[in-house]
Amino acid sequence: MTSTATRPRGARARAAIAAKTLRTDRWWFQPLITVIGLSAWVAYATVRVFMHKWYWVDAYHYLTPFYSPCVTDRCVEGSSHFGSFLPGWWIIPDAALTLPFLLLFRLTCYYYRKAYYRSFWLSPPACAVPDGHESYGGETRFPLLGQNLHRYFFYAAAIISLINTYDAIYAFHSPKGFGFGFGNLILLANVVMLWAYTISCHSCRHIIGGRLKHFSKHPVRYKAWTFISWLNVRHMQLAWITLGTLALTDFYVMAVGAGWFNDLRFIN
Amino acid sequence: MGEQKSQAAGKPGAKRQFRIWRGDETGGDLQDYTVEVNEGEVVLDVIHRLQATDAPDLACRWNCKAGKCGSCSMEINGKPRLSCMTRMSTFEETETVTVTPLRTFPVIRDLVTDVSFNYEKARETPAFAPPADVAPGDYRMQQVDVERSQEFRKCIECFLCQNVCHVIRDHEENKQAFSGPRFFIRAAELDMHPLDAKTDRKEYAQAEQGLGFCNITKCCTEVCPEHIKITDNGIIPMKERVVDRRYDPLVWLGSKIFRRGQVPQTFVTSAQQSGAAHSAAAHGGVHSHAGGSHDPRHEAEAQKGVNWHRQVPHPTAAPVDANGRLPLTELTFDRAAAPSPFGDDVTFPLPPEHLNFAHPSQDEPKH
Amino acid sequence: MTETRIERHHYDVVVIGAGGAGLRAAIEARLAGKKTAIISKSLFGKAHTVMAEGGAAAAMGNVNSRDNWQVHFRDTMRGGKFLNNFRMAELHAKESPQRIWELETYGALFDRTKDGKISQRNFGGHEYPRLAHVGDRTGLELIRTLQQKIVSLQQEDKRDLGDYEARIKIFAETTITELLLDGERVAGAFGYYRESGEFILFEAPAVVLATGGVGRSYKVTSNSWEYTGDGHALALRAGATLINMEFLQFHPTGMVWPVSVKGILVTESVRGDGGVLKNSDGKRFMFDYVPDVFRKQYADNEEEADRWYKDPDNNRRPPELLPRDEVARAINSEVKAGRGTPAGGVYLDIASRLPAEEIRRRLPSMYHQFKELADVDITREPMEVGPTCHYVMGGVEVDPDSGAAFGAVRGLFAAGEVSGGMHGSNRLGGNSLSDLLVFGKRAGGHAASYADQLTSRPKVPVAAVETAVETALAPLQRDTGESPYTLQQDLQAVMGDLVGIIRREGELVDALGRLAELRERVAKVSAAGGRRYNPGWHLALDLRNMLVVSECTAKAALERQESRGGHTREDHPAMDPKWRRVNLVCSLDGDTVRLTHKPLPKMRGELISLFDRAELSKYLTDEELAEFDALAQKES
Numbered sequence A: 001m002t003s004t005a006t007r008p009r010g011a012r013a014r015a016a017i018a019a020k021t022l023r024t025d026r027w028w029f030q031p032l033i034t035v036i037g038l039s040a041w042v043a044y045a046t047v048r049v050f051m052h053k054w055y056w057v058d059a060y061h062y063l064t065p066f067y068s069p070c071v072t073d074r075c076v077e078g079s080s081h082f083g084s085f086l087p088g089w090w091i092i093p094d095a096a097l098t099l100p101f102l103l104l105f106r107l108t109c110y111y112y113r114k115a116y117y118r119s120f121w122l123s124p125p126a127c128a129v130p131d132g133h134e135s136y137g138g139e140t141r142f143p144l145l146g147q148n149l150h151r152y153f154f155y156a157a158a159i160i161s162l163i164n165t166y167d168a169i170y171a172f173h174s175p176k177g178f179g180f181g182f183g184n185l186i187l188l189a190n191v192v193m194l195w196a197y198t199i200s201c202h203s204c205r206h207i208i209g210g211r212l213k214h215f216s217k218h219p220v221r222y223k224a225w226t227f228i229s230w231l232n233v234r235h236m237q238l239a240w241i242t243l244g245t246l247a248l249t250d251f252y253v254m255a256v257g258a259g260w261f262n263d264l265r266f267i268n
Numbered sequence B: 001m002g003e004q005k006s007q008a009a010g011k012p013g014a015k016r017q018f019r020i021w022r023g024d025e026t027g028g029d030l031q032d033y034t035v036e037v038n039e040g041e042v043v044l045d046v047i048h049r050l051q052a053t054d055a056p057d058l059a060c061r062w063n064c065k066a067g068k069c070g071s072c073s074m075e076i077n078g079k080p081r082l083s084c085m086t087r088m089s090t091f092e093e094t095e096t097v098t099v100t101p102l103r104t105f106p107v108i109r110d111l112v113t114d115v116s117f118n119y120e121k122a123r124e125t126p127a128f129a130p131p132a133d134v135a136p137g138d139y140r141m142q143q144v145d146v147e148r149s150q151e152f153r154k155c156i157e158c159f160l161c162q163n164v165c166h167v168i169r170d171h172e173e174n175k176q177a178f179s180g181p182r183f184f185i186r187a188a189e190l191d192m193h194p195l196d197a198k199t200d201r202k203e204y205a206q207a208e209q210g211l212g213f214c215n216i217t218k219c220c221t222e223v224c225p226e227h228i229k230i231t232d233n234g235i236i237p238m239k240e241r242v243v244d245r246r247y248d249p250l251v252w253l254g255s256k257i258f259r260r261g262q263v264p265q266t267f268v269t270s271a272q273q274s275g276a277a278h279s280a281a282a283h284g285g286v287h288s289h290a291g292g293s294h295d296p297r298h299e300a301e302a303q304k305g306v307n308w309h310r311q312v313p314h315p316t317a318a319p320v321d322a323n324g325r326l327p328l329t330e331l332t333f334d335r336a337a338a339p340s341p342f343g344d345d346v347t348f349p350l351p352p353e354h355l356n357f358a359h360p361s362q363d364e365p366k367h
Numbered sequence C: 001m002t003e004t005r006i007e008r009h010h011y012d013v014v015v016i017g018a019g020g021a022g023l024r025a026a027i028e029a030r031l032a033g034k035k036t037a038i039i040s041k042s043l044f045g046k047a048h049t050v051m052a053e054g055g056a057a058a059a060m061g062n063v064n065s066r067d068n069w070q071v072h073f074r075d076t077m078r079g080g081k082f083l084n085n086f087r088m089a090e091l092h093a094k095e096s097p098q099r100i101w102e103l104e105t106y107g108a109l110f111d112r113t114k115d116g117k118i119s120q121r122n123f124g125g126h127e128y129p130r131l132a133h134v135g136d137r138t139g140l141e142l143i144r145t146l147q148q149k150i151v152s153l154q155q156e157d158k159r160d161l162g163d164y165e166a167r168i169k170i171f172a173e174t175t176i177t178e179l180l181l182d183g184e185r186v187a188g189a190f191g192y193y194r195e196s197g198e199f200i201l202f203e204a205p206a207v208v209l210a211t212g213g214v215g216r217s218y219k220v221t222s223n224s225w226e227y228t229g230d231g232h233a234l235a236l237r238a239g240a241t242l243i244n245m246e247f248l249q250f251h252p253t254g255m256v257w258p259v260s261v262k263g264i265l266v267t268e269s270v271r272g273d274g275g276v277l278k279n280s281d282g283k284r285f286m287f288d289y290v291p292d293v294f295r296k297q298y299a300d301n302e303e304e305a306d307r308w309y310k311d312p313d314n315n316r317r318p319p320e321l322l323p324r325d326e327v328a329r330a331i332n333s334e335v336k337a338g339r340g341t342p343a344g345g346v347y348l349d350i351a352s353r354l355p356a357e358e359i360r361r362r363l364p365s366m367y368h369q370f371k372e373l374a375d376v377d378i379t380r381e382p383m384e385v386g387p388t389c390h391y392v393m394g395g396v397e398v399d400p401d402s403g404a405a406f407g408a409v410r411g412l413f414a415a416g417e418v419s420g421g422m423h424g425s426n427r428l429g430g431n432s433l434s435d436l437l438v439f440g441k442r443a444g445g446h447a448a449s450y451a452d453q454l455t456s457r458p459k460v461p462v463a464a465v466e467t468a469v470e471t472a473l474a475p476l477q478r479d480t481g482e483s484p485y486t487l488q489q490d491l492q493a494v495m496g497d498l499v500g501i502i503r504r505e506g507e508l509v510d511a512l513g514r515l516a517e518l519r520e521r522v523a524k525v526s527a528a529g530g531r532r533y534n535p536g537w538h539l540a541l542d543l544r545n546m547l548v549v550s551e552c553t554a555k556a557a558l559e560r561q562e563s564r565g566g567h568t569r570e571d572h573p574a575m576d577p578k579w580r581r582v583n584l585v586c587s588l589d590g591d592t593v594r595l596t597h598k599p600l601p602k603m604r605g606e607l608i609s610l611f612d613r614a615e616l617s618k619y620l621t622d623e624e625l626a627e628f629d630a631l632a633q634k635e636s
């Protein structure tokens, strides 16, 4: 009988399982539709942003969100509510002040991060499916460290949502004064959804109440937090819905602006 | 109705195809079994039937059979699951069910893996710090204040989230610096605890637990059998709390411009983890001169200049290899020469604020 | 056996068992400055305690300020039908509030009352709301909190001594198979790592047993594979004694279908919230089973019973809420009479009693349990339930104050389910979790001071270690014997069928015969495979423990000729005050199980005067009553 003081322990190997993943369901489906959906949207948006036309329906004061606020000297009359001080070089979008922030807001959004890390970056493509990369540092280093700035893009986005709201209200206008058409409904729906998406943001949830240690000492903020938490659970859906409403709104304004069809008017 | 179901239960079961990984760290493979499966059974029942018939030495863990203890974690058809909560009726009659051990941890035998990684990380996470001036029995907390932490305390430590997390599942080398979702929610739980007296849990999560490695792809939430919203309610709020402290743009900019060297970072350098010293270098981290201490006070003190009376932290772990030995041969060592006796992280001349004097009696326990 | 490698460790206190009792004991020993080892058969934090749902009973008086330790003491004694060790019940009632408050300083988060205190809930047998709880996962909270406290102690050691494991170390997945003695003194414990099959020897002057119960010897049980009565058997073999082994608690409502989840618990709250029991004819049968002594409190018609939920003051309680043992027996009789469900249970119907929304709100975990495990929607269908073996009241006979085992051994302590006496013949729900804390702390503290006052360290005899190694390896070296799984099934059949809820003399005699046969077969069991994580081998080693404990139970059940709490004899259906004065004590003489009678300790005057005479007269002999009257006279 020999006695030892401790158990010898070397490094141990993982189970040698040949297959990379043994998942039998269609795990690739989700990333695939995400890639298709996001790519299609980005393609559409890019085309539209650099089209520099059909973004304003003068008769009804419809302005597409892709051009709001319009700040280049190319902006057609009436469409720029905040002045036009940028040169109209084609590479400069007409909403050059807001689009970058909106882009960054969505790029650093916790949901979109999940979506593109999974489907574009394959890190990982799906749960228990191997990551497509040799090494991985996550968001610990530049540039991905910058994802932590989401909070500040949220502040910007909240301001931009205010501008969009202004646009939607401003659109209740017709050649005869007050007017109300199908386009208004679309603009309104878009703004409501944009607000829902923006407010359901994780950063917003944190700022409103999440950062508190004692909810019981801040009953109002707790109420607000509970409501935002309710919305926050639907953040992914809202992210996709707003992509839809944005594209739809823009398309509608484009179509009416280009004269492909007429706006359906209920009043004036 | 229950009645019909029970009658069905009386009938002899159908034969089903199983593939189970058998083996140990020296290798193994998927073996085919044909087993009888009765109505209402779960995967764990089938494994038990196999033990009682074809494979008496088939190793697997279980305890409660009711999804309460988190012992029976394995991968079923490639998905991390509790086998006692995976009903056979979720599979097609003709489907072959493949069962393998957790992939992220070293295998011991068959379906049993060495999950000690998780216990080590648990041990490093600073415990609850009771408030100094509240006597037992005098704790007063409101239900709304404890609810967030209670959600995380539902955790049954099945380690499925740890297993599925690609940060360590696909990148073994990150195990050193990354604690995993289970311990992020532990940190969150304590940070949200109404009476916890420790205030630096966010910094800890960032600097020592590797919160930044998480790219919020939510697989942990997807597999959690307790349906804890690990990412939405734990990790993201922790990230936001870190932002409160660290990425406030003005503070951040200031530190970038004026201090060059950033806030000092410490790494987990516990002795039982092999190759501790190497990996710090490999990850571009800086070894703190406060050693393995997690205490930011020590950190701050270390920055303050020479302080002859300051508490000297315990030395960092020796750079041992996977077998617990010092890598003495130059051939296999990853540096050109022998390791510096002063520690790999020390450059000369030594800045005066890093000079130390340790009185020999200082380390004796005070009790 | 010379070439077998054995890993040796030196500790001051070795705690066998990492459930609530074991962890609390270890914390106490470590706080007393002792080098402590914790040993557990499964992973750290997976012990049985994790499964407890309802709560931990402690008379804190947070919800009803009239509650105090005297009331709790009374309830406990009543629940145990006055067979409890009064001193244990007293200590338990007095100390459990402190133990619960202490948990909060370790980081536990119980559900709260409006004014921020620990909330307490009602439970069967407790006069006031008394169970501190966290939803329906109180056990998880308890074990996790203790586990995290141990981690925090380890962090302290790391800070002070540079090593997490300097003073407290956890040996997970390690099974102890033998206690080693130096004469009458405990010298250590011998076991194996489940993972590698390697042997391990702990040299320690004090050992605390906290290994939990014995339920695995039954076919239908809510207990896990760990509950093979190891601690009971270790204690017996070391010369200690067991008491009250005839008392097992059968919970009336365990799941019976699907077969695979048979035994898993359906919480009592289902009945508390209006669930009723029906047989296969659709009859609400519990009205036929109200015993005469309970006629006053329990309704005899459905109308009155249904009114009780709304107006408990003017109506008698529904008979579904009779004590656990009564309900279990009633279900058993219905099934035996052929009015059971096809799966061998009865229906527990809440669907027709409450709106679906309400059920989901009040019983979330039951809703999910049935949905996920049985695919039954309890808001639309009745559940099928039957009695399941749940808890063993009997256990190691200990000194109430210190937890030191009686019998011919020193240095052995026991706490938790493995110890006996505290719960008498029937345990109240919620009393176990607080029992673990109160007596865990005591056992740990006393083990530490025992180790302190020793003048010389006991030595582990080499011969004993060699025998232990041989015994452990034997099943692997035989290849002619039976499979351990078959033997376990046979044992479970004997115990389930012959020593179950309702016992008869003939069957018990038969059972003893069969257990003797099984003993021969178990001695020749063989396990296929190697030493590495081999569950077959592990079971083979556990079998002999299950067997000896089952023999104790069967023998004691045969001896006790009355029905009381967790022991029901069909041939002696009534409670007998004479038997109340007796504890049956089980010991091991060589290989044979011995049973002796031992008088119950007499309750102190100030404690017995907490009861009124009318109540006592149901339990006490005339002689004892006369004594009580004399006492009452003197006081007035």
Ligand SMILES: Cc1cc2nc3c(=O)[nH]c(=O)nc-3n(C[C@H](O)[C@H](O)[C@H](O)COP(=O)(O)OP(=O)(O)OC[C@H]3O[C@@H](n4cnc5c(N)ncnc54)[C@H](O)[C@@H]3O)c2cc1C
Residues within 6 Å of the ligand: C016, C017, C018, C019, C020, C021, C022, C039, C040, C041, C042, C046, C047, C048, C049, C050, C051, C052, C053, C054, C055, C056, C057, C139, C174, C175, C176, C177, C191, C210, C211, C212, C213, C222, C223, C226, C230, C231, C265, C390, C391, C415, C416, C417, C418, C429, C430, C431, C432, C433, C434, C436
């Ligand atoms: C489903 C269920 C619900 C319950 N609900 C409640 C409730 O609501 N309220 C209440 O008060 N009580 C409840 N109980 C009872 C209570 O949970 C147990 O009685 C209690 O947890 C026992 O704790 P313990 O510390 O004695 O042992 P356990 O927690 O069972 O721990 C035993 C430990 O001993 C170890 N061990 C055993 N044998 C060996 C060996 N040979 N070598 C090494 N280690 C060994 C095991 O690994 C384990 O770690 C419930 C029980 C069940 C099954």
Ligand code: SF4
Residues within 6 Å of the ligand: B161, B164, B165, B166, B167, B180, B181, B213, B214, B215, B216, B217, B218, B219, B220, B221, B231, B235
């Ligand atoms: S969300 Fe983060 S922690 Fe969770 S699995 Fe993904 S990377 Fe890991």
Ligand code: SF4
Residues within 6 Å of the ligand: B070, B154, B155, B156, B157, B158, B159, B160, B161, B162, B181, B182, B185, B220, B223, B224, B225, B226, B227, B228, B230
């Ligand atoms: S968080 Fe969920 S998945 Fe992770 S260990 Fe806990 S229970 Fe398991």
Ligand code: FES
Residues within 6 Å of the ligand: A105, A109, A110, A111, A112, A150, A154, A197, A198, A200, A201, A202, A203, A204, A235
């Ligand atoms: S917008 Fe998606 S998280 Fe902030």
Ligand code: FES
Residues within 6 Å of the ligand: B061, B062, B063, B064, B065, B066, B067, B068, B069, B070, B071, B072, B073, B082, B083, B084, B085
């Ligand atoms: S056995 Fe406990 S969770 Fe599956």
